[in-house]
Each structure stands twice: as C-alpha cells, then as structure tokens.
Amino acid sequence: MRDVTEYAKFFLKKGLDSEPNTFDGNMKLQKLLFFANFINYAENEKLLFSEKMCAFENGTVIEEVRQKYKNDYNSFKQDAMRFDPDFSQQEYEILNKTIDIFGNLNARELSKLNHEFNFWQKRYQASTNENGYFNKKLSEITTEDFDLEVDKIRQVLKIRQENQQDNQVTELVNGVTFFYDPNEIDVDKIMPQLDFFSMNEADEESYIVSLDDGNLVIM
Template identity: 30%
Template sequence: MLDCLDAARYFIIKAYDAGIGAQMTNMKVQKLLYYAQSVHLALYGESLFSNEIQAWRYGPVCPPAYQFYREFEDKQLPPPNLASIAKIDPAARQVLDEVWDYFGGYHAYRLSDMSHLEFPWKKARQGLSAESASNNPIALEDLRALGEQKLDIIEREHPAYPWVMQDVVTAALATRPTVRVEKGGVRDWLESILD
C-alpha cells in the first residue's frame, strides 16, 4: 500500500512537469489525494493509502499530508526528490496519472468547491455548521461510490467515448439474440434480467 506522502509527492512532481508547479498548494494536494483514494477504491476495492481522509471545514483532508506541508500554508509547494516516488507500483501510478489528467488542471479553490458539493464530504459533516471544525472520517464506502461516479464521468468525457460506444452498440445489434422471448413472456423475461 502506498504512503499518502508518496502520492502527494507524485502529484507535485506532475505539476512541475506540466509547468504549473506554482499552482500546487497544500489545499490542491489534499483534494487530489481525496480523488485518488476514491478512484482507487472504485477500481480495486481497496485503499490506495491507509490514512483516513477527514471532512474538515474547507474540504477533505488527509491529515499526515496536511501536517507535512502545513508550513507552506497557501504557498507553492517545493518540488520533491524524484527518488521519493520510485517505489510507487505501476497500478498506483496509473490511478495517480488518471486523477492528475482529469483533476490536475483545476485550481485548488475549484477542487475545494467541487468537493463541498459531493456527498462523501457532506455526509461526514452532517449536522455540523459550515464554520464548525471537524475531524470526522469520510467513509471508505462513500469514497468508493464517489470514485465510481468520477470514473463514469471521466470515461464519458474521453474523446474516444462516442466512437467506442458506437462500436459497442453496432456489435450488440449485429449479434443474434441468444434468448427468444415467447409471446406473453416479456414480464417473466424482464424479471429474470432484474434478479
């Protein structure tokens, strides 16, 4: 399992590689970790890192990563040593790259606004005022469900999606049905599909 700080370092390096290192703040790292954890849970059914994500006042936060970069407040984070990300396995890299490709271009405040509209953070803060401090954990099952939603959006917004779906539908229509529904059997057939 990955350490949350290694994931944070990976995102910071990606920002510098993309020429947007100046935008990489602690707030942005926190939101990227939130999305990375959710997408990994959706894809693999297990956490990317063991640290919990908490529903703080200004959005989801992974406390160890926040504390590590706390001294920078809202300032640009320094580039980490490349060796610090060498041990990240290919599957984790793929998730981090997918999250970066989709969310990395957003400003920290936009990511924060997005997270405030999503059910995992709202659910973990249920009953608290907007000004209330909180260290309530965001449930892993809620993060997984969010990850499934985000993967669906990422897939649908991919430039190749319309052509791939066209091929899938064309192939499905060209395939001869394997089950023939007899007259009056539609209800039974539908129930068998829904069970």
C-alpha cells in the same frame, strides 16, 4: 499499501500544487490525493492509501500531508524533488488518470467538485457543532461513504475513456502514458525511444505518438 506521503511527493515533484507554499497549493494537493484514492477505489475496489480522510470546510483533507506541507514546506519539497518512485503500473495509471482529469483545475475548482459529494457535506456538518468546535473523529470519510457515490467517479472515468480516440491504445513507460494507433506503429520497435524520452525529456504525464513520413513524433 504505501504511505500517502509518497503520492504527495509524486504530485509535488511534478509541481501540481500550482501555487507552491500557499494555502491554495496545499488545498490542491489534498484534493488530488482525495481523487486519486477515490479513483483507485472505483476501479480496483480498494483504497490507494489508508491514512484518514477528513471533511474540512474546503473539502477532503489528509491531515498528515496538510500539516507537513503547511509547517515544513521547504523540506517536504526537497524530499519530493529527490523522490524516485517505484510505483506499480497500476499505481501510475491511477495517478496519471487523476492528473489527466483534475490536474489542470485550481484549488477552488477542485474544492467545489469535492463539495458535490453528499458524504462530504454529511461528515462536515456532523463534525461541526453550533459553537464552531470541530470533531475530527466525526469528520472521517469511510469506504462506506465512497460506496454510496462511487458511481459518480465511475461516470467521470467513463466519459474520459469515451473522449479518447477509439483507435488508440496506450503504453505506460516509466510512469508516462503514450497513446498510439497500433495499426500505424509497432510499439516494440520504438520502445527504446519511448524509454529514453520518458526518462529524460518528458515533462507531461501523457503523450500522443505518431509517424510523420516515417519519423517518430511524440507530442
């Protein structure tokens, strides 16, 4: 199991904190990590990373990443830009699904979605006493918490799948997902173009591939 900072660097390298070096940028990064972990648990019945997730006021937080982003952003960002991930296909699929579903939402929207899980409210309330003292140990979210509401994430994933065109399949190349119609395209024949595009030109996580008068179109 990888260190959570590797996934954080992946998101940072893609600029997904949206408002760099801000409180909201940090908050969005936290939520993307939380949802990636939950999606992996829903699909593969295991966590993506083992670092503790804690219920804070604005949602779930991985404290190691929050502190690193808050206190040493420039170094963290530089490390992220140099980062060359060697993720498995399964890891890329989870990260890209997370980005596809949640990447365009801002920090406040993601925080609101995080608050929809009962386990967040339970852990946050248990960890905060009447004097405002925060007990981090009592705030920890567990796989037992995930088990209680994993169907919510599975429903989101089901809707995403249903919204994709029925006649399309996907090919993952260097961490980039390409959607195509196998009745139209022989993916083996265009693999060199997909490999070059994913390594040199792609700035999104997914693309639709089609043919226009015999010419390859990637959009």
